[in-house]
Amino acid sequence: MFSNAALQIESSFIRDILAVSQQPGMISLAGGMPASELLPWPQLQAQFGKLSQGDLQYSLTPGLPALREQVAKQLVTDCDISGDEIMITTGSQQGLDLITRTLINPGDKIIVEAPTFLGALQTFQASQADILAVPTSPEGPDMDALTHCLETNAVKFIYLQPNFQNPTGFSYTLARRQQLAELARRYNVLIVEDDPYGALRYEGEALPSLYSMVPEHCVRLVSFSKTVAPGLRLGWLQASSAIQMQLNKFKQVADLHSSSLNQQLLVAFLQSPDFDAHIQTLLNVYRQRCDAMHNALSDQLGDQVSWQKPQGGMFFWLNLHRDGNWKPLFDSAIRENVAYVPGAAFYFDKPSQQFARLSFSNVSAEQITQGIERLAQVFNEATV
């Protein structure tokens, strides 16, 4: 009865974990949610006066012109683009779905990093693409593996998260970005650059997007879910006009246009001085939480796991030194009232059991410390 595409998508394990992690008393280091108490509710309320009856009517498929212009002018700081290159999407998940539907026939090849964002894997499964995985590292994807993959396959696009990747928190070096731009040119291949976390940098210098380096070979996806609010379901997509034209037809099919009320609310917030202040607050709080997780891990688990402290985003990626793996520890952790995501969920094939993803964004520094203490307890009991 169901389509092949439907049968290929696996339901998100993370969304299943989220149910468990909302049990009372649980300290959840599992989800990738923004801090609930920092969601800019008073600031958005202050903009309600800018909304009007007209924002309830049908509007244009690629988004409100005022919002597209504002994004191009205010939020795309590493290259000079106009609102025409911006499409407003119903969250960046929709952007990913639209570009995949626009480009992929069943059997077409997509390169992903191993590990990578689970929502992307689901989206590519839905398109019945042939998914090829190359290992990634703190510097970025393995260039030898990537080059080999491009030499031996006709690839439709490469899916990359250059900034504070989900799940690893890794951020590509400038040199690796330049190599990737050069690779895209040499092999005439498209890069889908997914960048939901780029605005959340706590240390180090901001690095240019791949889009700014090779716009003709790139589609960039950005989310407002991490910087403003997931509940608005808004994101944007940067692409050339040739790609936009095709995307526009799928956007009509998908939902005609994104909520005009929410778009108007967002443009008012972006134009207010509250926006920059809100981002500064997020950076300060997340930086403290990131430090708290780093310190708690060093104190409690420093001899058992290793990690690279992320310079931004929401995630730590813990590497378990000893034999054994994170999966059997998970049930014990849930019993100890601490939740994380076993890393195997983020691999398309050959899942590694050696890693776990921990998020620090929606828990206080105190909860982080306590959560890592509970995790250390799980480790101690497991080794008894």
Added chain:
Amino acid sequence: MFSNAALQIESSFIRDILAVSQQPGMISLAGGMPASELLPWPQLQAQFGKLSQGDLQYSLTPGLPALREQVAKQLVTDCDISGDEIMITTGSQQGLDLITRTLINPGDKIIVEAPTFLGALQTFQASQADILAVPTSPEGPDMDALTHCLETNAVKFIYLQPNFQNPTGFSYTLARRQQLAELARRYNVLIVEDDPYGALRYEGEALPSLYSMVPEHCVRLVSFSKTVAPGLRLGWLQASSAIQMQLNKFKQVADLHSSSLNQQLLVAFLQSPDFDAHIQTLLNVYRQRCDAMHNALSDQLGDQVSWQKPQGGMFFWLNLHRDGNWKPLFDSAIRENVAYVPGAAFYFDKPSQQFARLSFSNVSAEQITQGIERLAQVFNEATV
């Protein structure tokens, strides 16, 4: 470079017409938009106090439980269902896209009415379905043609709009609904029942949905765009739990969930006494406009075109008696500052030039009269 699906979708001619129809001085009988001045802005503003910071966070994929329950209890009046059978969608266009992606492989067969909703044709093109068209009539689809089609083809689903169809305004008789339910049982075929206009009935008695007759063979799509506001991008879908489970995976891929802020706003509005009063206002105003269009057509064009006065919805479907067709008249009409949609746009194949769709929902009774006068002028000039 682009997927076969992308190349198959035709951009909506109606959305192209909308650009023309927004020129100053134009009386647009083209779009299918709700009355802008009746969009319930004060009523929604009155509910802002019920919103909170929590409505900005990520939420559940099938929709807010409170909204799903409220819809099942308040808005599904012809059968007894629980919130579990309801999925909240980002407009009913998304519902249509989700069910199509969940069921259709390229080459699978879908039966549609001729004419039918253009957005559905685009969605089915995107799925690369094989579209089969059967003629429709003021009583409903032609049962002989439909039966023949089911006898000679393996059909995945039949797409129907039983209430005040777009573009014809036709509404199926009770007898035809019963025949369709029986047909679904006999051929074990699914009906996708698209019902955006059912709540807008100005005359006659409400008739039961096909879903209420054969829930096990039906998925029903309903929109809040006609009764509340398109700018919220909210609709709902009724389906069995087996179908919901598959749909849920595509909903994750499409946009994770619909705007939680807008869902919360909607549930507050539905629970307020303002909602019923708002629907009554819509019915009164649209009834007057429907009458105004009927009267103006009778006065001005009664000897040149024929139509069935619709009992609800937003559309008149004009049948041109004489030789010739609506398409060459269109340019003259635009010059006379009146816009409509030539009916050929609503056919998948063998487009008939004999019909035109006129909408009365977003124009005053005075504008309707004046618009039809202008149209009569176009007719007179064409026959000189």
